[in-house]
Amino acid sequence: MKKMVLFFNRTKSFTHSGQSKIARGSRGLLPRLRFVDLMKPFNSRGYPLDTSILFILPGLIGFFVFFIGPFIISLGYAFVDKPVGGVFVGFQNFTELFQNKAYLQGLNNTISFIGVSVPLNVLLSLAVAMLISKVKKYKGLFALIFLIPLVIPSGSMVFFWRAFFDHNGYANFLLNLLGVAKINWLETEYVQFVIVLIFIWKNLGYNMVLFLAGLYSIPKDYYEAAYIDGAGPWQCFRHITAVHLMPTFVLVLIMSIINSFKVFKEIYLITGSYPHESIYMLQHFMNNMFYSLNYQKLATATTVLVLIITLLTKFLLKLERKVSP
Amino acid sequence: MKKGLSTLCIAALVLSLTACSTAQTADTPSQKNTGQDVLSGEIRGEITVSAYETFRYKNFLEEAAKAFEQKYPGTKVNISTFSKMPEVKTSGDDDKKMTIMTKGDDSQARVDYINKINTELMSGRGADVLGIDVLPWYKYAQSGQLEDVSKYMDTDPAFNLSDYRGNILQATRYKDGQYIFPLDYTFNYFAYDSSLFTEEQQKQLQMDDTFTYENLIGIGASTYKEVSRNTEKPIKMFGFDERDIFRKLLQENYKDLIDIEQRKVHINGGKFAKLLESVKEYAEKDYLKPSTATGTQITLDSLQKNKDEQYFYKVKNNFSLLQHFNKNSRKMAMMDSGQSSSGNEDNDKIAGLSANSDGKVSFSYNQAYAINSNSANKRTAWEFIKFLASEEMQTSLQLSLNGLPINNNARSEKAKLSVTGELYSAMMSPQENTGGGELTDEQMEIYNKYIKTVDRFSDLINSFPVTDTTIESMINAEIENFFNGSKTADEVADILQSKIELYLSE
Numbered sequence: 001m002k003k004m005v006l007f008f009n010r011t012k013s014f015t016h017s018g019q020s021k022i023a024r025g026s027r028g029l030l031p032r033l034r035f036v037d038l039m040k041p042f043n044s045r046g047y048p049l050d051t052s053i054l055f056i057l058p059g060l061i062g063f064f065v066f067f068i069g070p071f072i073i074s075l076g077y078a079f080v081d082k083p084v085g086g087v088f089v090g091f092q093n094f095t096e097l098f099q100n101k102a103y104l105q106g107l108n109n110t111i112s113f114i115g116v117s118v119p120l121n122v123l124l125s126l127a128v129a130m131l132i133s134k135v136k137k138y139k140g141l142f143a144l145i146f147l148i149p150l151v152i153p154s155g156s157m158v159f160f161w162r163a164f165f166d167h168n169g170y171a172n173f174l175l176n177l178l179g180v181a182k183i184n185w186l187e188t189e190y191v192q193f194v195i196v197l198i199f200i201w202k203n204l205g206y207n208m209v210l211f212l213a214g215l216y217s218i219p220k221d222y223y224e225a226a227y228i229d230g231a232g233p234w235q236c237f238r239h240i241t242a243v244h245l246m247p248t249f250v251l252v253l254i255m256s257i258i259n260s261f262k263v264f265k266e267i268y269l270i271t272g273s274y275p276h277e278s279i280y281m282l283q284h285f286m287n288n289m290f291y292s293l294n295y296q297k298l299a300t301a302t303t304v305l306v307l308i309i310t311l312l313t314k315f316l317l318k319l320e321r322k323v324s325p
Numbered sequence: 326m327k328k329g330l331s332t333l334c335i336a337a338l339v340l341s342l343t344a345c346s347t348a349q350t351a352d353t354p355s356q357k358n359t360g361q362d363v364l365s366g367e368i369r370g371e372i373t374v375s376a377y378e379t380f381r382y383k384n385f386l387e388e389a390a391k392a393f394e395q396k397y398p399g400t401k402v403n404i405s406t407f408s409k410m411p412e413v414k415t416s417g418d419d420d421k422k423m424t425i426m427t428k429g430d431d432s433q434a435r436v437d438y439i440n441k442i443n444t445e446l447m448s449g450r451g452a453d454v455l456g457i458d459v460l461p462w463y464k465y466a467q468s469g470q471l472e473d474v475s476k477y478m479d480t481d482p483a484f485n486l487s488d489y490r491g492n493i494l495q496a497t498r499y500k501d502g503q504y505i506f507p508l509d510y511t512f513n514y515f516a517y518d519s520s521l522f523t524e525e526q527q528k529q530l531q532m533d534d535t536f537t538y539e540n541l542i543g544i545g546a547s548t549y550k551e552v553s554r555n556t557e558k559p560i561k562m563f564g565f566d567e568r569d570i571f572r573k574l575l576q577e578n579y580k581d582l583i584d585i586e587q588r589k590v591h592i593n594g595g596k597f598a599k600l601l602e603s604v605k606e607y608a609e610k611d612y613l614k615p616s617t618a619t620g621t622q623i624t625l626d627s628l629q630k631n632k633d634e635q636y637f638y639k640v641k642n643n644f645s646l647l648q649h650f651n652k653n654s655r656k657m658a659m660m661d662s663g664q665s666s667s668g669n670e671d672n673d674k675i676a677g678l679s680a681n682s683d684g685k686v687s688f689s690y691n692q693a694y695a696i697n698s699n700s701a702n703k704r705t706a707w708e709f710i711k712f713l714a715s716e717e718m719q720t721s722l723q724l725s726l727n728g729l730p731i732n733n734n735a736r737s738e739k740a741k742l743s744v745t746g747e748l749y750s751a752m753m754s755p756q757e758n759t760g761g762g763e764l765t766d767e768q769m770e771i772y773n774k775y776i777k778t779v780d781r782f783s784d785l786i787n788s789f790p791v792t793d794t795t796i797e798s799m800i801n802a803e804i805e806n807f808f809n810g811s812k813t814a815d816e817v818a819d820i821l822q823s824k825i826e827l828y829l830s831e
């Protein structure tokens with residue numbers, strides 16, 4: 001019964017987006033059918049089944065088999081004392097996890113990193129997008145320049161970053177020219193600046209494209225009308241750009257938070273499994289737990305992380321719905 | 326739909342938990358087994374023994390497996406080893422023959438093996454008996470993957486602890502459990518070149534059973550200064566370079582700096598930096614042999630050249646004790662890396678064991694074994710380990726040439742076989758092989774002196790620091806920055822403190 005309602009709703013939603021007109025205004029009535037619709041299978045109520053489901057199905061099956069399934073199975077490990085022949089221990093693994101110094105260090109560093117790098121990245125990419133949107137010529141070229149870091153393989157860039165921030169690298173060479181003492185960039189707290197820089201360098205282009213798309217979707221008429229009414233640039237930004245960019249802003253925020261977890265790849269390649277304590281992230285903890293095959297800690301940490309990301313995403317989407325025009 | 330999905334998730338969660346509980350219930354009897362429960366089982370069926378080091382383990386294990394299967398019909402022992410056999414090159418003529426075995430350190434192969442064993446253990450499979458060579462055994466012990474064999478040692482009437490070196494077994498206990506069972510042990514002792522010391526200094530070197538590097542330098546420093554000033558000959562205080570001496574100093578002080586069992590790190594407390602600084606000071610005072618390029622070929626000429634060099638002190642292992650007492654014995658140089666050298670040994674005398682400032686004397690082993698706690702045939706696995714530690718197998722040449730058997734009777738027997746030369750008969754040509762039979766009076770005298778010294782030194786062993794290959798890699802990488810001058814000792818200590826602390830807190 002529930003299945004039928006689902007299909008009905010889906011059909012309705014597709015109708016709204018203009019992709020299918022099968023069931024427009026036909027709740028509870030027999031639909032008006034075209035010839036092509038006759039080729040489709042029907043459900044028990046006589047409504048044609050939405051074939052788009054069939055296109056989604058392979059991906060959906062893959063998602064369940066390779067993501068949801070293993071995650072649910074791994075949840076089991078979070079509640080036992082050892083992977084084989086384990087005894088159910090309730091929330092003991094969670095209690096221990098929140099007493100684990102390395103985990104807390106990773107959690108603290110990850111939160112600090114997200115807290116600094118995500119807002120910085122969002123603001124910088126917005127600024128760059130607005131500048132590019134104002135440029136009269138070579139818009140595509142500028143956008144391309146900022147997109148290049150996205151397509152450069154991490155391995156080759158890691159080589160550059162290591163050479164740049166090495167104790168005897170280019171950064172210290174430049175400092176030396178300025179008469180400043182060498183800095184141990186990768187093994188002191190300065191490494192935090194390095195990873196924020198790498199994160200922004202890598203993700204600025206992606207966010208910029210999202211913002212550019214958002215900016216282009218705002219009708220020019222709004223700005224013209226506002227200028228005629230005497231609004232200045234700041235008022236235009238505050239009352240038109242910011243308001244209409246809100247859905248994009250939330251999307252960029254979500255993507256930046258997700259991408260901030262991906263910066264681990266570069267950190268790992270530059271500084272290894274055990275970097276300076278200030279950049280030891282949750283992914284370091286989980287990666288090291290994976291290699292030492294400590295399934296309990298790995299599964300528990302994953303569960304907590306998934307929970308945090310789900311709640312955060314849900315909150316951001318709710319916020320978006322609230323503040324969107 | 327939401328409700329349906331939630332129900333599905335909960336059902337899956339419950340199912341997975343049920344699956345876990347079911348597995349747990351099935352295993353509960355064996356999990357809670359006392360030694361008696363296992364020992365009441367039959368010695369039969371198939372077991373698998375897995376080790377990384379092919380060179381050290383394979384021949385011995387295959388010999389043992391064959392003998393075990395004959396002794397216990399109905400059993401089958403599968404042996405699996407992982408690393409490549411060393412490259413063997415023989416050079417020289419009939420008079421002087423030299424065989425060099427080069428064993429490359431394939432770190433990737435080691436990591437692959439550890440990952441393989443990890444995966445097998447965590448999935449509830451894996452070998453029944455594990456050779457503990459490169460494995461992080463303390464982690465397995467902690468996560469319940471290894472069997473505490475002390476319950477079998479206590480309850481098995483056929484196992485008598487007094488037949489074995491109790492202090493060696495005691496030293497390898499971890500968190501009140503006996504998770505690994507070493508089959509042999511080796512220790513290092515200091516020897517000195519008596520031709521370079523005054524009578525008074527020699528008396529000082531004979532007074533104690535244990536010495537630290539600092540003690541030795543204190544005794545020999547003034548003479549070294551004088552001798553090295555007045556001679557053209559290549560004389561040094563020690564026959565190894567700064568990295569080697571640092572590793573030895575670290576090994577002696579390991580537990581004070583990194584206590585893996587208690588998860589405590591004291592590297593930035595000053596002691597580690599002091600060790601690094603003292604090594605630098607030794608190098609500056611020219612006490613150490615300059616580093617030789619890695620990959621330098623050892624030839625008969627280079628060995629001859631090595632004999633022309635003189636060192637105040639040498640670090641030798643127990644294998645050299647026999648040669649010390651039996652000057653006429655066939656010389657078999659055991660050179661581990663080609664970096665350390667003993668130089669001229671004609672005037673060598675024994676000083677004492679290498680110890681740290683707290684009197685801790687550590688040892689190493691060639692072979693040790695553990696039982697997988699998920700093994701379906703623990704009874705046979707324990708019997709096989711016991712068989713490996715029996716007199717029959719402990720006198721085998723395949724066990725190790727330089728290791729001392731943990732079995733007391735076998736140690737005496739192996740010593741006799743070493744003195745007569747029978748132990749090495751397999752390695753000799755028929756012309757050379759004159760050993761065997763009863764000990765002559767002269768051989769008996771050598772044997773008595775040798776076994777007395779071995780026992781005296783073995784009694785002093787009281788420590789076996791639990792080490793970890795990841796921590797070793799961290800230290801090796803970081804001290805390089807000190808030796809190449811890019812970081813100070815304190816900087817290195819601070820970085821290592823933070824990294825190792827993080828590693829141990831995971």
